[in-house]
Amino acid sequence: MARTIAIGLQDFQKIRTKDTFYIDKTGFIREWWETKDDVTLITRPRRFGKTLTMSMAEQFFSIKYTDHGALFDGLDIWQHEEFQKLQGTFPVISLTFANVKERTFPMTKQRIGQIITDLYNKHEFLLDAHFLTDEEEKFFRSVTMDMDETIATMAIHKMSDFLSRYYEKKVIILLDEYDTPMQEAYVNGYWEELTSFMRNMFNATFKTNPYLERALLTGITRVSKESIFSDLKNLKVITTTSSRYASAFGFTEEEVLSALEKYGLADKKDEVKHWYDGFVFGGRSDIYNPWSIINYLDERKPGPYWTNTSGNSLIGELIQGSSRQVKESFEELLTGGTIKTEIDEQIVYNQLDLDENAIWSLLLASGYLRVKNCEITGQEYGEWKQVYELQITNFEVRIMFRKMVQGWFHPASSSYNDFIKALLQDDIKAMNLFMNRVALTTFSFFDSGQKASGHSEPERFYHGFVLGLIVELAENYHITSNRESGFGRYDVLLEPKKSSLDAMIFEFKVQDTEEEKELSDTVIAALNQIDEKQYASALIDKGIPEKHIRKYGFAFKGKEVLIGRK
Incomplete structure (x- = not known):
């Protein structure tokens, strides 16, 4: 009989004692232990079993579970006699930062202080063991949720000292979701304060800690070494592109x-x-x-279970406010294509707004993109670099991205839907009415400029708008943008999948007041460009009659839009 499915259980002991559904991943314990790495950081997307793995590791190694070998009976790790002898023989410090999601640095420091205080409270028996000095007892009692930064950054180091002397054995430290506070610090604007605090804590815990046997950290991203792991030379980092532990997380x-x-x-x-x-x-x-x-x-039915869980807001904000180049690449991904980019797996959160490649690195680490291919280039110049070909991971993620784009237009969803209907019906008057409502509501949402120049066109708005078209019309149209055709490039082309539908070409232009007195002049210029550059040739070559090709010119002046038809 199949075991009961238990949703959300992340405690290894509960899963084993309740005999619920479980896929044996205990082989990870042997694989990790035999590497003999001092400090290991493993990054995997959320909901990939990181917390369950940490629970499993704690209950295997911790002295608190000395008499719990039955938890592992029948599993892979228990087939190895030397590991049976290892079970329950180490003092273990197990912490998680999964719930450290505060809005300010003082609140975050206090929340971490509370986690460390809980650790000390669980080990109050050390105060009764009469082996701590007066100064050590004073330090022990000074650990509170409001302790000063010096005590907080040294607290785990000191607990390692106390436990190793009490049990006469070095400690294993487990830290789950180490990077959750980092993400919150980036979103809420206290990155520099938090990284300074975390750097001091991590150096004391993992670098200058003679009482440490092994340490294991998990997270979603590899936060840059310069941010919090400076001078931590004994750190082994395992990212999603690493071969080690490839099957230990996920099914x-x-x-x-x-x-x-x-x-x-x-x-x-x-x-x-x-x-x-x-x-x-x-x-x-x-x-x-x-x-x-x-x-x-x-x-017993499909659904976007993983992508409906929390954690997508940062991704949406980054893409929504990104440049034209990022949105164009995202268009390519949404239409089933791939993009090629350099990837730096060391995420520098405070550079996400400046380094566009960092967005793709974050999407890859988060599991929303997958590596299709990897090329090493530049070898002949002695400056080799890795270029990754990336694509959307699977259908579930594609659904998430579609919902994300639809959410961008939520403030103007009624007008946007009415615009789509008017477009399909070729109702220019209604298109203008509803498009102006959409632009008025969402223009600033995409952080676009208002002047006619290469650097300040409202590109972010209309490329966000194009992404919306892709999401809403992809079932009936192949939608491309900025592709070569004839003697130039069109902005958006809608190629119908059914012969009963018309094809469409959109040309976007921002009014140049020196050349065009009225917005209607800008519309005419946009329509003329479609003909002059022979953008329709791409459709005609595929057998679509010219009479079934609609041409639209979109003219922008600030938040005002005028659409013309040819």
């Missing part, structure tokens, strides 16, 4: 197919593959998101 296709078989869903493997396959870790290209699979087994 492999073999594991998914076995689960479907057990739950009587073997005939659904193609559906599951379409929705959820696509994650690539190192050389493994058959990884599935555990959260989606577990929910599919429970609900």
Whole structure:
């Protein structure tokens, strides 16, 4: 009989004692331990079993679980006698920053202080052991949620000292979701303050800690070494492009197919593959998101389970306010294409607004993009670099992105939907009415400029608008933008998938008041450019009659829009 599906269980002991659905990942313990790395940082997208892995590691190594070997009976790790002897033999410090999501630095420091205080409260028995000096007892009692920064940054280091002396054995430190405070600091504007605090804490905990046996950190991103890991030379970083531990997080296709078989869903493997396959870790290209699979087994139908969980707001904000180049690349991804870019897996959060490649790095680390191919270039010049070809991970992620774009137009959703209807009906009057309402509501949302120059055109607005078209009309049209055609480039082209529909060409122009006195003159200039550059040739070459090709000129002046038709 198939085990009960339990949604959201992240405690290894509960899963084992309640005999709920579990895919054996205990092989990770042996693989990690045998590397002999001092400090290991593993990054994986959210909901990929990081917290469960940390719970498993704690309950395997911790002295608190000395008599709990039965938890691992029958699992991979228990097939190795030397690891049976290792179970329950180390003092373990286990912490998580998963819930450190405060709006200010003082609140964040206090929240971390509370987590450390809880750690000390759980070890109050050390005060009764009569081996701490008077100064050490004083330090122990000074650890509170409002402690000063010097005490807070040294507290884990000092607890390592106390535990190693008490048990006469060095400690293992586990820190889950280490980068959650980093993301919140970036979003809420206290990055510099927090990184200084975290750098001091991490150096004391992981660099200058003679009481440390091993340490394991998990997170979504690899925050740059310069930010918080400076001079931490004993740090081994495992990202999504690393081959080590490739199958330790997430489910492999073999594991998914076995689960479907057990739950009587073997005939659904193609559906599951379409929705959820696509994650690539190192050389493994058959990884599935555990959260989606577990929910599919429970609900017995597909849905955007993983992408409906929290954590997408930062991604949406970055793309929404990004440059024309980023939005064009995002258009390519939404239409099923790929992009090529350099990737720096060291995320520098305070550079996300400045370095466009950092956005793709973050999307890759978060699991929304996958590596299709990787090329090494520039070798002949001695300055080699890795260029990644990226694509949207799977159908579930594509749905998330579509909802994200639709959300951009939510303040003007009624007018936007009415504009789409008017466009399909070729109702110019209604198109102008509703397009101006959309622009008035959402123009500043895309942080666009208002002058007719190469650097300040309202590109962010109309490229966001194009993304909206792709999302709303992709079922009936192939939509491309800024592609070569004839003797120039058109802004947007809608090629119908059905012969009963008209093709469309959009040309966008910002009014140049020196050349065009009225906005209507700008419309005429846009329409003339469509003909002069022979943009329709791309459609005519595919057999679409010219009479079934609509040409629209969009003229912009600040938040005012005028649309003309030819």
